[in-house]
Amino acid sequence: MASQLYRMQLQVFSFSAAAYGDLETLQAYTTAGANLMNAVDTESERSVHFLLHSGVSWMFEDLFGNTALDCARKRKVNDNIAMIERLVTADMTETRICENQIPPKRRKLMTYEPEPRSTVLVIYTGGTIGMETNDEGVYETKENFLVSKLKTLPLFHDEEYAVAHFAADEKDFLVLPHQNGRRVMYKIMEYKPLLDSSNMMENDWGKIASDLFEHYDHYDGFVVLHGTDTMAYTASALSFMCENLGKTIILTGSQIPIFEVRSDGRDNFLSSLIMAGLYNIPEVLVCFDNKILRGNRSIKNDAGSFSAFISPNIPPIATLEIRINVDWAAVFRTTKTEKFRVHKNMCLNVGLLRIFPGITLQTVKAFLQPPMQGVVLQTYGAGNAPDDRPDFLKVLKEASDIGVVIINITQCTKGCVMTSYATGKALNDAGVICGGDMTPEAALTKLSYVLSKETWSMEEKRKFMKRNLRGEMTVVAKEDISILDFELIESVAQELRLSSTEEKKKLQDALYPSLMCAAAKTGDNDALEILRRSGGNLSSHNYDGRTALHVASKEGHVPTVKYLLQQGVSVHLKDCNGITPLHDAVMGKHQDIITLLVQTGAKLTIKPIVLSLELCCAAASEDIETLQAYRDAGANLSVCDYDKRTALHVAVDSGCKRSVHFLLDNGVSWKMEDISGNTALDCAKKRNATEIIEMIEQKERQLKNSI
């Protein structure tokens, strides 16, 4: 059965390759020993050339008794008729076609992504990066300028590749030269007006969040081009507004405009595109000066340096040197099995109050007046404020008692708030919440986010302010680290005579993904947990790009899939064939896992043509479980193949009543016409399939009655 299904798939894939003029795929099938038994030409002259010369006979008849010659005649494709007739009469060797007679290639059929591409949406909000000097000698933003200019820079756009490979609906994209065999395609969405980031407001964060949400499913990653002045605020705000994030969002900009000779913008932008396209770090990040920083940990600390941003309390998430080094263990991941969504209506009644020696009571009182709902109090050192001013502490306590949430953070660039001094403890006693090592930008936007949550009680809001929501504050780990697997790595290292930490780290990187995939294959959650505790990254992938989540989804281990999702493993990761865990679950026909993955925001990313072929195969072999799996994964069951036939046409023509029944019940219309103008009902009538005709007519009656 399996091999029969495989043959069927081979056949339909080679048909579609023929229909798309994709000679490379056809060649690959022939080389792999496929028997291209039959071929129906839709339009592609290139395929006809290739197939006839590969010995495929035009004489085979299809279900309706048509040969390839009949098809060519019906469609009046003169070149093809001439060629087929020539081949009928003449000797094959005489008609060998020169390369230059072959019409240009039309479009590559991307079955399982033989040439992997990632897509990135660039949201261009403004900032120095796209500015130009005006007549008065100052920088200002310029509309419709960035994209057209970037297109002329080979480092930012490979025009040759675009001409050869872009489909009609990809013409608005730019494409980078390849990176280790992968392509990053990107599209720029330019905001109007473009803003200097000093002019940005809370509603601008909302607009960015809406656009991220709207385009989330259609891109692998996102870059936000932004002015540097308020970038840390926007990055912090977006990190909270984006809930259950599973993809990379990178904010970047520059100190000197991108088209000036000494600009830092080119490196920053290219690095961001590569990171957003090729690395799944499901966080809001800032990319500057070859470093990737967690957005809500970053601050702009230098107005004049190319190294304008730092994250004082944690090391960079990644550094871009000769090698790109990602600290995978440090990546913050959501632990919820819910879909990505954005929360936009932030609370505006928040403020930052920096105390100073001699600050008056009136200033503090005025600041805490209604409608103020939340205040970030920037105190001295490790969180200290005067404890010998009872009036000052009383004002804070009163405000806190009537519901103003006050967070204590330090004025120092680095370090955190503690209650080890009497001066700090006094604030604590006055109801002020300890903000740990949060940056002012993170504390303020977190407050704005938490206070805007209408369904949370006051107690919950205070509780969430103390919690680490998006990696914005350091919490002390309670877990004991298991040494079990350090021992494993240690013993293999000894066996291999490896001694340096660097070598051992490499060994760990090589061993862990395979161990994790092996544990996922048997559904061994305990082993996965041990590997995680000993420093393993559950999202790491093996040599085939497969993660433990791919494997567990394919094998149907529901508890393991649940565990991995709770540990924040992204549902969007693709293996080296472009397959996601959801596609694996569909192929494995695991209904529960499909539901779980879809609930967590997974989408089927396969091309419509490939989907149609898989559905047609399933319909023709009455594989209802596969049809169900595709339906539950959110697939459109009405997609058409290269001949504009739906799975329903195929089900009718192959007499598979259960498939017909399922497809009709799941909204596939019998009225869709194939390339020859036949509906599914026409097919049934041609075949005299009375039972199927009755099924279709009954469905039609049901539909009419329900209106």
Ligand SMILES: NC(=O)C[C@H](N)C(=O)O
């Ligand atoms: N370098 C920059 O982008 C600064 C500019 N004023 C901005 O924030 O938009």
